Amino acid sequence: MAGSQRVYKQRIKSTQTLKKMFRAMELIAASRIGKARDRAVKASPYSRAITRAVSAVATHANIDHPLTSERTDTDRVAVLVVTSDRGMAGAYSATVLREAERLRGQLEAEGKEIQLYVTGRRGVGHFTFRGREIAKSWVGDSDSPHADVADDIADTLIAAFGADAEEGGVGELHVVFTRFRTMVTQEPQVIRMLPLEVVDGVTPPGADPLPLYEFEPSADDVLDALLPRYVRSRIFNALLQAAASELAARQRAMHTATENAEDLIRTYTRLANSARQAEITQEISEIVSGADALAAS
Amino acid sequence: MPLKVEMVSADHTWWTGEALSVSAPAADGSMGVLTGHQPVLAVLRPGIVRIRPSSGEPVSMEVDGGFLSVDENEVTIVVDPTTEQDRPATGEN
Numbered sequence: 001m002a003g004s005q006r007v008y009k010q011r012i013k014s015t016q017t018l019k020k021m022f023r024a025m026e027l028i029a030a031s032r033i034g035k036a037r038d039r040a041v042k043a044s045p046y047s048r049a050i051t052r053a054v055s056a057v058a059t060h061a062n063i064d065h066p067l068t069s070e071r072t073d074t075d076r077v078a079v080l081v082v083t084s085d086r087g088m089a090g091a092y093s094a095t096v097l098r099e100a101e102r103l104r105g106q107l108e109a110e111g112k113e114i115q116l117y118v119t120g121r122r123g124v125g126h127f128t129f130r131g132r133e134i135a136k137s138w139v140g141d142s143d144s145p146h147a148d149v150a151d152d153i154a155d156t157l158i159a160a161f162g163a164d165a166e167e168g169g170v171g172e173l174h175v176v177f178t179r180f181r182t183m184v185t186q187e188p189q190v191i192r193m194l195p196l197e198v199v200d201g202v203t204p205p206g207a208d209p210l211p212l213y214e215f216e217p218s219a220d221d222v223l224d225a226l227l228p229r230y231v232r233s234r235i236f237n238a239l240l241q242a243a244a245s246e247l248a249a250r251q252r253a254m255h256t257a258t259e260n261a262e263d264l265i266r267t268y269t270r271l272a273n274s275a276r277q278a279e280i281t282q283e284i285s286e287i288v289s290g291a292d293a294l295a296a297s
Numbered sequence: 298m299p300l301k302v303e304m305v306s307a308d309h310t311w312w313t314g315e316a317l318s319v320s321a322p323a324a325d326g327s328m329g330v331l332t333g334h335q336p337v338l339a340v341l342r343p344g345i346v347r348i349r350p351s352s353g354e355p356v357s358m359e360v361d362g363g364f365l366s367v368d369e370n371e372v373t374i375v376v377d378p379t380t381e382q383d384r385p386a387t388g389e390n
Binding site: 039042043045046049050052053056057146147150151212213214215216217221222225226229232233236 | 303305306307308309310323324325328335336337338339340362364366368373375377
């Protein structure tokens with residue numbers, strides 16, 4: 001009997017330690033998420049400027065650029081999967097990886113060969129365990145991505161897109177990441193980044209039409225400079241969204257874990273109390289019966 | 298009417314405000330923008346962007362490249378990611 005009481009005490013103790021850890025991780029995630037959202041907001045003037053400029057060129061120039069034209073000479077496609085570096089974020093990584101596997105199935109059904117690019121240790125671990133070849137991976141700063149990492153990713157992918165078919169060039173680029181909608185909803189998303197689909201000449205109703213631009217030195221040169229930047233900014237944006245989603249998912253998961261730990265502690269406390277009570281009752285009845293036996297003799 | 302100027306890079310807004318004039322190193326040579334400039338999209342080469350704000354000291358910033366768009370007195374200068382040392386310096390020239 002005394003044994004079970006001690007076991008309950010131990011469990012309460014260890015659950016309390018875990019609870020402290022969960023609480024700390026929840027608070028860390030909560031404090032970082034503001035920063036991550038802030039960064040996403042800070043990056044938006046840039047992407048707005050680029051998108052506006054790209055659509056301005058698209059409206060006024062005849063677009064025929066390597067980055068916008070479909071390639072027919074290769075079946076290889078690149079898939080960039082954005083995952084987190086650490087776990088403890090609930091279903092965050094599992095969801096995005098499931099989406100990636102679904103995309104893989106779909107692309108393979110179309111007879112395409114997949115070249116994997118992964119960011120985040122979770123994704124790297126997932127694909128390495130399954131024996132898939134990873135063309136290139138980036139790890140280390142999934143919850144606060146830097147612009148130069150995004151540039152490196154974009155440059156690698158643009159280079160792969162521009163390479164010859166014999167040298168491992170790819171015909172398409174898909175990105176799987178998690179879009180941050182609100183603090184409670186983040187959804188995995190697949191976008192086809194390359195070849196770029198430039199929607200030209202469409203002005204949303206109510207907005208002023210884009211003015212006639214003059215290009216310096218020429219529309220083609222402007223496009224050459226713009227499109228890689230556009231890809232970079234889209235990738236950076238995907239990384240920032242994924243970072244904010246990761247932190248939100250982690251905060252929620254840790255919050256639930258803290259609550260579960262509290263529940264467990266409550267249950268164990270009840271069990272420990274009844275064990276203690278049972279022990280006391282047993283001791284009393286032993287004493288009483290002992291006394292009775294002595295009195296009878 | 299002053300120009301509305303926004304100078305941004307991927308993760309940063311470097312300078313924003315109203316200005317009397319902007320000069321930037323366009324691909325074919327230095328380009329000056331005053332109020333009423335026609336809409337233009339220009340590629341920048343490495344050089345120095347100078348902004349003369351409506352009030353206060355002139356601002357200058359070294360850029361590695363980027364582009365500039367002018368649209369109805371709104372000037373957007375998109376610069377490539379620059380390091381902290383390249384932050385806009387006020388007071389010079």
